[in-house]
Amino acid sequence: MAITEVQRPGLVPEPSPATRLVAWLTTTDHKRIGILYFWNSFAVFAVAGVMALLMRTELAQPGTQLLSVRAYNQVFTLHGTLMIFLFIFPVLAGFGNYFVPLQIGALDMAFPRVNALSFWLLPVSALTILSGFLAKGGAAASGWTNYVPISVQQGAGEDLWIAGLLLAGVASILGAINFIVTILRLRAPGMTMMRLPIFSWATLATSLLVVLATPVITAGLVMLFADRRLGTTFFNPARGGDVLLWQHVFWFFGHPEVYMLILAAWGMVSEIIPVFSGKPLFGYTGVVLSFLLITALSFSVWAHHMFVTGQVELPFFSVTTELISIPTGVLFFNWLATMRKGKLRFDPPMLFALGFVAMFLIGGLDGVWMASPAMDFAIHDTYWVVAHIHYVLFGGTVFGIMAGMYYWFPKICGRMLSRRLGQWHFWLQFIGFNLTFFPMHLLGLRGMPRRIADYAPDRGWTFLNSLATVGAFVIGMAMLVFLVNVIVTLRRPREAPADPWGGFTLEWATSSPPPAHNFERLPPVRSSRPVYDMRTAAQAAAEGAEP
Amino acid sequence: MSGTAIPIRSGEERAVAGTSSSVLGMVLFVASESMFFAAFFGAYVNTYVNQKVWPPNNTPAPPLSLATAAVASLVLSGLLLQGAFRAARRGLPGTVSRWLVLTLAAAVASVVLTLVSYAEVGFGLHAGIFASLFYLMTGLGLAHVAGGVVLLALVVVQSLTGRLALVRYQPVQAAAVYWNFVVVLGLVIYVVFYVLTNTGG
Numbered sequence: 001m002a003i004t005e006v007q008r009p010g011l012v013p014e015p016s017p018a019t020r021l022v023a024w025l026t027t028t029d030h031k032r033i034g035i036l037y038f039w040n041s042f043a044v045f046a047v048a049g050v051m052a053l054l055m056r057t058e059l060a061q062p063g064t065q066l067l068s069v070r071a072y073n074q075v076f077t078l079h080g081t082l083m084i085f086l087f088i089f090p091v092l093a094g095f096g097n098y099f100v101p102l103q104i105g106a107l108d109m110a111f112p113r114v115n116a117l118s119f120w121l122l123p124v125s126a127l128t129i130l131s132g133f134l135a136k137g138g139a140a141a142s143g144w145t146n147y148v149p150i151s152v153q154q155g156a157g158e159d160l161w162i163a164g165l166l167l168a169g170v171a172s173i174l175g176a177i178n179f180i181v182t183i184l185r186l187r188a189p190g191m192t193m194m195r196l197p198i199f200s201w202a203t204l205a206t207s208l209l210v211v212l213a214t215p216v217i218t219a220g221l222v223m224l225f226a227d228r229r230l231g232t233t234f235f236n237p238a239r240g241g242d243v244l245l246w247q248h249v250f251w252f253f254g255h256p257e258v259y260m261l262i263l264a265a266w267g268m269v270s271e272i273i274p275v276f277s278g279k280p281l282f283g284y285t286g287v288v289l290s291f292l293l294i295t296a297l298s299f300s301v302w303a304h305h306m307f308v309t310g311q312v313e314l315p316f317f318s319v320t321t322e323l324i325s326i327p328t329g330v331l332f333f334n335w336l337a338t339m340r341k342g343k344l345r346f347d348p349p350m351l352f353a354l355g356f357v358a359m360f361l362i363g364g365l366d367g368v369w370m371a372s373p374a375m376d377f378a379i380h381d382t383y384w385v386v387a388h389i390h391y392v393l394f395g396g397t398v399f400g401i402m403a404g405m406y407y408w409f410p411k412i413c414g415r416m417l418s419r420r421l422g423q424w425h426f427w428l429q430f431i432g433f434n435l436t437f438f439p440m441h442l443l444g445l446r447g448m449p450r451r452i453a454d455y456a457p458d459r460g461w462t463f464l465n466s467l468a469t470v471g472a473f474v475i476g477m478a479m480l481v482f483l484v485n486v487i488v489t490l491r492r493p494r495e496a497p498a499d500p501w502g503g504f505t506l507e508w509a510t511s512s513p514p515p516a517h518n519f520e521r522l523p524p525v526r527s528s529r530p531v532y533d534m535r536t537a538a539q540a541a542a543e544g545a546e547p
Numbered sequence: 548m549s550g551t552a553i554p555i556r557s558g559e560e561r562a563v564a565g566t567s568s569s570v571l572g573m574v575l576f577v578a579s580e581s582m583f584f585a586a587f588f589g590a591y592v593n594t595y596v597n598q599k600v601w602p603p604n605n606t607p608a609p610p611l612s613l614a615t616a617a618v619a620s621l622v623l624s625g626l627l628l629q630g631a632f633r634a635a636r637r638g639l640p641g642t643v644s645r646w647l648v649l650t651l652a653a654a655v656a657s658v659v660l661t662l663v664s665y666a667e668v669g670f671g672l673h674a675g676i677f678a679s680l681f682y683l684m685t686g687l688g689l690a691h692v693a694g695g696v697v698l699l700a701l702v703v704v705q706s707l708t709g710r711l712a713l714v715r716y717q718p719v720q721a722a723a724v725y726w727n728f729v730v731v732l733g734l735v736i737y738v739v740f741y742v743l744t745n746t747g748g
Contacts, residue, residue: 110568177575185568215579219586222683231672232679234590240603240676245593249586 028112037094048082060469062457072453073141080144092264102507103197105188110181121171129164132157148235176210190525202267213256220249251302265400276350277342290327321371348422352403359395384444414494421485428478435471439464504529573721602677607669608744617660618737624653625730635716
């Protein structure tokens with residue numbers, strides 16, 4: 001007779017480290033995959049951040065002190081490539097992976113195994129690109145925009161760059177399809193599209209951009225590889241090709257890419273500001289329509305990167321670029337109106353969200369200015385452009401990412417990050433960021449070209465460059481404070497409540513961290529903020545019950 | 548969290564009604580593939596408008612015969628798959644299998660004919676921009692047809708082992724979405740590279 005031994009919960013043996021490792025490596029749980037995205041993305045962030053410090057150290061003074069010109073070219077190329085394609089986009093995908101299924105009340109993503117594949121392609125992509133440093137001739141050195149003909153003439157590191165980006169492109173397309181199907185198909189009962197949480201809307205809009213724009217750069221990369229290695233002539237004017245074709249293909253993807261990198265951050269900030277203002281988001285419908293309008297318009301603006309080529313229709317691309325500032329402006333007014341007369345709480349998520357609003361405003365206004373062809377002719381390829389892209393992608397997206405990290409860390413890890421260290425992190429990052437990148441506007445106006453390893457001492461650029469270098473190291477200190485905060489917090493016991501902030505959306509209706517199956521039970525969904533509705537209904541009932 | 552709770556059900560059951568996840572996923576995949584080829588067609592148009600003679604550089608037009616047979620076979624496979632699709636909607640597993648096997652045969656024939664047709668082409672990959680466009684676009688188109696053949700073969704195996712009916716023929720629908728895309732792509736590539744160049748377009 002067979003005897004079944006029932007183990008009591010307390011006696012279940014702890015899984016061995018090897019078992020736990022295999023479980024992580026083979027997981028298809030969207031939450032674990034989200035966490036893997038975070039670890040991978042922040043590892044890339046550290047590598048690309050060190051590259052930034054190397055560049056700033058080199059540029060602090062005239063002369064070549066630390067990096068040769070060739071090494072500098074490789075470092076700035078990989079800094080931009082890694083930050084854009086393998087830090088910002090994947091870390092936003094990590095938030096999407098972890099929180100979209102929770103926000104819509106789903107058990108997992110629509111295609112869990114495809115989800116795992118999407119993630120695992122990314123570390124392979126990063127290592128492929130970085131392995132260029134071991135190749136003959138070094139890593140890719142044509143800038144993150146990889147313009148031809150320089151990119152056709154580079155060594156094997158360029159091929160590794162192309163291969164790495166192809167992998168990242170496939171990963172992002174598969175991930176985007178997964179997000180769209182998950183959102184369209186697996187929403188909780190009662191969650192209509194106009195009750196979808198705003199971060200999930202942002203992820204949906206981002207995913208549409210990825211599905212429609214990323215294949216275009218994939219095609220461009222195939223053409224570039226074929227020109228380099230197979231003898232085709234897509235970009236060779238001497239044999240019927242066209243150098244500007246690369247710029248068209250790259251920017252047809254590249255400008256929607258900017259919105260791929262910012263939409264999810266807008267979504268996060270649009271979640272955080274209402275929670276820390278104690279009010280629902282002002283103009284939910286307006287925000288959703290703005291996201292969709294920006295998504296559509298982003299396909300009509302690519303050639304504003306090509307004004308100086310003399311081969312594009314200046315008024316058309318100038319006007320479409322200016323048009324996109326209208327829905328973007330709507331977002332700002334919605335955020336401000338949400339805060340108006342609110343009970344503001346200045347916890348770290350809100351500090352970073354406010355930092356985002358202020359810094360992204362500057363980055364956005366820089367962009368409006370550059371949409372004018374006359375202005376663009378003067379500042380094209382100067383440090384002004386470097387300032388602009390960093391005010392958008394660091395002042396905007398990275399501040400948004402940090403807001404999201406502080407906001408959702410308790411949900412992911414069951415532990416609250418230190419408020420004090422979070423405040424130190426914010427102020428150091430805010431000061432360091434402005435110290436680094438604001439002077440770059442002035443350097444651009446004074447004519448300093450981007451992507452140079454050295455400059456003459458008599459150009460009047462030295463002081464501003466030194467200031468930017470000091471700022472870069474202050475940013476480095478801010479990141480160390482964040483790292484210490486994470487390490488110290490992870491060593492503490494799990495004690496975060498299910499809803500530490502008074503959240504609005506469904507992820508706050510489950511434990512911190514959530515169980516493997518996400519929810520024990522779902523509250524009814526009657527708006528885009530079901531947890532807020534339930535809390536206010538409970539408060540109203542309690543007040544009504546009082547004599 | 549207490550309150551009026553809605554019990555959890557499994558993913559597919561609680562999903563919004565309508566197209567299945569696998570079919571919707573395939574529609575989105577085809578949308579991304581369309582943009583991939585749109586970039587190549589954009590490159591084609593960009594080149595075409597900048598040339599006085601087409602094909603440029605004295606490049607001969609690719610011959611029509613085998614390419615026509617290949618594209619005809621591809622279109623035939625698309626029609627046969629419609630037969631499988633209709634049989635699936637009527638719930639006839641044996642009929643579905645027969646239509647699917649015929650579809651696969653026509654698809655394989657198309658791949659073989661396309662590969663053989665390259666032997667007739669009178670220029671190599673290095674012959675300038677038209678050759679670049681021709682070989683990359685027809686080659687990538689062929690790669691997509693070959694990928695579709697693998698997909699069809701998997702569906703045929705599922706059909707012959709009886710698994711297809713168990714999953715409500717969703718793989719047939721998903722495969723049909725992809726295969727219809729491949730058929731249209733093959734037709735457009737045929738018209739652009741073979742018909743127009745041979746008729747002075």
